[in-house]
Amino acid sequence: MDSNFIINFVQPSTSGLASVVYWLIGLTSSIALGVVLFTVLLKLITLPFDFISRFSMRKNSIKMEQMRPELEKL
Numbered sequence: 001m002d003s004n005f006i007i008n009f010v011q012p013s014t015s016g017l018a019s020v021v022y023w024l025i026g027l028t029s030s031i032a033l034g035v036v037l038f039t040v041l042l043k044l045i046t047l048p049f050d051f052i053s054r055f056s057m058r059k060n061s062i063k064m065e066q067m068r069p070e071l072e073k074l
Contacts, residue, residue, distance in 0.1 A: 020041075025034030 021034060021038050024037045024041075025031055028034050028037065
């Protein structure tokens with residue numbers, strides 16, 4: 001069995017988001033702080049989509065309230 005296979009099998013994958021987490025952990029030298037910073041970073045990235053979603057839901061709710069009397073007549 002090749003020793004490189006064993007070494008690569010034991011080492012964690014550093015692709016995608018895992019590399020960002022490892023970078024943050026290396027930057028702060030604390031696993032807990034790295035995970036907290038990663039969580040804050042993800043929240044900041046998804047915040048605009050959350051606002052758009054809430055705005056759309058509010059707009060649809062207002063439309064439904066305006067249509068309620070017509071729906072009750074039916």
